[in-house]
Amino acid sequence: MRNITGKLIMAFVLLSAGLVAQGVEKNTPKDLNVFETPKTNYTFDKVKVKVGGDFALQFQAIDNSNDLNNLEKLRHDLNLPTANLRLNVQLAKGVDMQLVSYLSSRNHEESWVKGGFLAINNLDFIQEGLLADLMSKLTIKVGMDEFNYGDAHFRRTDNARGIYNPFVGNYIMDSFTTEAFGEVTYQNNGWIVVGGITNGMMNQLVLEKEAPYTDNTDNGLSFFGKLAYDKQLDAALRVRIAGSIYKSTGTTNGSNLYAGDRAGSRYYYVMEEKDASYRNAFSGRIQPKFSKMTAIQINPFIKYNNTEFFGMYEIVSDSDDEGGEELTQMAAELIQRMGSKDQYYIGARYNQVKGNIQAGADNIKVSRFNIGAGWFMTKNILTKLEYVHQKYDGKGYEGSKFQGGEFSGVNIEAVISF
Template identity: 50%
Template sequence: DFALQFQGFTQTNSGDSLAEISPNFNLPTANLNFDVQLADGMRMHLRTYLSSRHHSEAYVKGGYMQIDKLDFISEGFASDLMDVLRIRVGMDEYNYGDTHFRRSDNAAAIYNPFVGNYLMDSFSTEPFMEVSMLNNGIIAVLGATNGRLNQSVAATDDGIALYGKVGYDSQINEDLRVRLTGSFYNSTDKGTRDYLYHGDRAGGRYYGIDDGRGDFSPRINTGYAYQTAFQINPFVKFQGLEFFGVFEMASNGDDAVGGSFTQLGAEALYRFGNNEDFYVGGRFNSVTGEFTDATPTYEVSRINVGGGWFLTDNVLTKLEYVSQTYGGDYTTGSALEGAEFSGLMLEAVISF
């Protein structure tokens, strides 16, 4: 995968204290992918970030082994069961929610119709095992991770996170596809930190935004050491019209401290051309909540409007206008008080 961006943003806040930024290119990002068929019904995926915003040097993002048949035990072993089951084991992203299917994973940006990911970007790479059932459109997933992005044998962090998903996905007819899923995530108090919204080591997709927030701006991390989260995702595609929605809630697992966030998102696209090579559309995304019961409300909203052109199945160019604003009493007295940024973004993507 390879992605190159040209960014033309302006930003401001109530004190006009944010750094001035000007139109220019961002550091190109690149991934190296290995998808290896190890045996019939057994394959391996491995992804290395060759260059990313947060790390200019190459490092392994993660990988997993997927098992669709148990023929390595004996030919035809539990074949009726494995016709509807899939097992994944690895140290990689896990299947919570549907937003991670439409996000940019560093340079793997071809599945994201826009440039940025969602404000609360539920994505992490952790040791996990999950079992999925896929049967006549019915989806069920159950999995577990140790809740850690960076691994350690220290006895101070023995947490575990459980997650799951249920849903239905069906191509009703040639013109209509519908999908609806609901996901949950719960990490235990044995953990010292939680990476559900802070697990993307590649960095944010919009550069130089909001002084002092580093490579991960402008996304939002709840900061809870352990938490419970739910995400509901409807998807409808009728001919060239496409809708994807997000309703998500995350609450602090420490009831004595409290705090919760709610995320809303809606995408509407129209795909057209001989092979739906072109699309136009928009996305609305908002997050509202409190880091603790004692802290004021934090509000962030973003609007994306743009389109794309698939030159081939593997080459995509996108152009979007984005506007993001900050509000709520939580921002008072900080660099985010009255803060906003907006402008145009051009991205070229190659994936193979």
């Protein structure tokens, strides 16, 4: 294992050096902890296209077990590298488009379009000075992409884009999906208000029903909103508190808030049964697909000098007439950044999900602990070292592969973004 790890680190360094030699510059440690894109003064002289990309590779040394002793044995080795292609296009003054494709992912080894959106921060393309005072605080966004529910999605790993995530994996319940949406964001003196609507569908379809899967055609709209306050109180202290809500109204759509990631999870093949006919690309996660879902997420964020705290309290449920299932997620992470440019960090995260995922079923509980460290080798290159331990408990898991289940081990990850 020592020889493999040494070769892996050397490969990371050589690949990173090749990118640096090409002059690639974008992300720095100072770009971290940005949530909604701040309003700024916009200039425009011609259409400009910025091509960006992300690359990630992990060495996984994780073992898993359960009471039934029927899990696949994992070896310590490399995962399939993942890659993103990002196009950012300035179309007019204050009018921008973004398009992201997954060139390679765990769930789709072939290229796959994640989504895209159009962001309007200025109406001068219609008439010079139109609603200038209002648009100095307002952003209108439309597209087929992720929308702004919760603060956790700003810090998550998006396939190969892991530079904003201090750890290797995302949360146990990963609130992320791509849907056709419209969203309005208002920012003024630290206050942020978001309101939006989606059609509740990840895969767009004009057929009345998706035969032969269902005869139910109860498709409804989904609504989301956020209220946040984000303020740099003095040179040392920044405080943010945000509350978000998502509400779906249909029984045949609007259920993908925690099952919309088409990239796959980072903990490869954990808790998979021997000789299983289906390989779960989202191992280690819980993905509730409740009908008429209501989700609420509260996120505190505090940064004092080089110490950061990010938390999450989340409740997701369906309506009583659909079964009344409910899950609660809690998470807390503490990061200490070090170095003259905050290029080093150490951190710990605790994450827990508990409740009942099926109507009438007993409760389950899944808990995860991460401890890790990272080094921004350059402005574009991050290497991570992480230990993870996840455990499954509760009567709801009795008789299943999760009874007495747990996995633990080490991940080494290299991330490049430009």
